[in-house]
Amino acid sequence: FRELLRYMYADRITVTLKNAVDVLYGARKYQLWTLTEICQNYLRLKLTEADVLNVFEANRRYELAWVNQICLGIICDNPIQAFDDECFWKLSGKSVELIALRQVMNCQPDQLLTAIKKWIKINRNAFEEGTRIINVARG
Numbered sequence: 001f002r003e004l005l006r007y008m009y010a011d012r013i014t015v016t017l018k019n020a021v022d023v024l025y026g027a028r029k030y031q032l033w034t035l036t037e038i039c040q041n042y043l044r045l046k047l048t049e050a051d052v053l054n055v056f057e058a059n060r061r062y063e064l065a066w067v068n069q070i071c072l073g074i075i076c077d078n079p080i081q082a083f084d085d086e087c088f089w090k091l092s093g094k095s096v097e098l099i100a101l102r103q104v105m106n107c108q109p110d111q112l113l114t115a116i117k118k119w120i121k122i123n124r125n126a127f128e129e130g131t132r133i134i135n136v137a138r139g
Contacts, residue, residue, distance in 0.1 A: 001022075001026065003015070003019060003022075003023050004023065004027070004030065004032070004035075007027075007035055008032070015039055015042045017046060017047070017051050017055060020039055020042055020043055021055060021058045021061070021064065021067055023035070024036060024039035024064060024067065025061075025062040025064060027039055043055070043067070043070060044070065047070065047074060048074070049078055049082070052071050052074045052082070053075070053082060053085055053087035053088055054087055055071055056068070056071035056091075056098075057087070057091055060094055060095060072098065072099065076104060076106060077106055079105050079107045079111070080107055083114075083118075088115065089119055089123070091119070093123075093126050093129040096116060096119055096130075097129075097133045099112075100116060100133050100134075100136050101136060109137070109138075112137055113134060113137055116133055116134050116137060117130075117134070
């Protein structure tokens with residue numbers, strides 16, 4: 001919120017990977033189209049495989065379709081790296097389900113299922129949700 005105020009009153013902004021989703025949401029909510037473009041360009045240029053899971057999970061608060069699209073593109077281009085990332089095990093069920101719903105992914109179906117099963121094992125309180133996600137992944 002502070003960054004939005006700074007942008008509106010001082011025409012300055014500091015967009016980071018930690019605040020990009022929040023700033024983008026605020027920019028869209030208050031119809032600050034130039035700021036929206038700044039945030040989208042920042043994410044296009046700076047978002048990498050190393051950061052994508054954190055940004056993807058941060059987007060669960062707002063469910064911005066554009067953020068989901070760019071994140072899922074990066075995740076699905078190299079899902080094995082995502083599955084091996086410690087951040088994958090901390091994802092919400094909704095995030096794992098969105099990944100499982102992707103029709104095109106650069107891995108074998110059994111690799112996706114193995115990752116989901118490991119996510120269930122680590123997130124023991126999500127057994128029912130995980131079982132549902134496995135069924136989604138199987139199609």
